[in-house]
Amino acid sequence: xxxxxxxxxxxxxxxxxxxxxxxxxxxxxxxxxxxxxxxxxxxxxxxxxxxxxxxxxxxxxxxxxxxxxxxxxxxxxxxxxxxxxxxxxxxxxxxxxxxxxxxxxxxxxxxxxxxxxxxxxxxxxxxxxxxxxxxxxxxxxxxxxxxxxxxxxxxxxxxxxxxxxxxxx
Numbered sequence: 001x002x003x004x005x006x007x008x009x010x011x012x013x014x015x016x017x018x019x020x021x022x023x024x025x026x027x028x029x030x031x032x033x034x035x036x037x038x039x040x041x042x043x044x045x046x047x048x049x050x051x052x053x054x055x056x057x058x059x060x061x062x063x064x065x066x067x068x069x070x071x072x073x074x075x076x077x078x079x080x081x082x083x084x085x086x087x088x089x090x091x092x093x094x095x096x097x098x099x100x101x102x103x104x105x106x107x108x109x110x111x112x113x114x115x116x117x118x119x120x121x122x123x124x125x126x127x128x129x130x131x132x133x134x135x136x137x138x139x140x141x142x143x144x145x146x147x148x149x150x151x152x153x154x155x156x157x158x159x160x161x162x163x164x165x166x167x168x169x
Contacts, residue, residue: 020085023078024078033048033054033067033071034048035075046074046127057120062120063123068155075128076130077107077108079131080135080140084105085104088105110160110161111160117155118155119154120155121156124148125148128145138164139164140164142162
């Protein structure tokens, strides 16, 4: 039996984008806040679309700290979840087929999450990238940075620790 021919790049990209979209849909609060994700390879950039409901101080105006913290936590959790999904999709076989059917591993649970508010979030779109510092079988540590117009001018950053679901759960 000859080895299976590799799938065309566009088909692989569509499968990955569809898996990410289904994964994000599983978090209704992300939709409520207007958080979306852009995928480049295995790297995710989160986007918090500006909306009037996100304003906490209308005098400045500035984004609400709770909305910023939630945005960063969603970015961290989705980065961890995507890392697991990416690994399963790349391994092929039954794991990849399960992902294609929308069977995802359970989302990580937050142990603690510390946000540093570096400056006011302006009334415009925000972006974030999470970096997994450590991901083991039971525990993960993630750092997230958020910016608006200039990536070198962060308006918030966070560090979180998460409990990972056991394999097969």
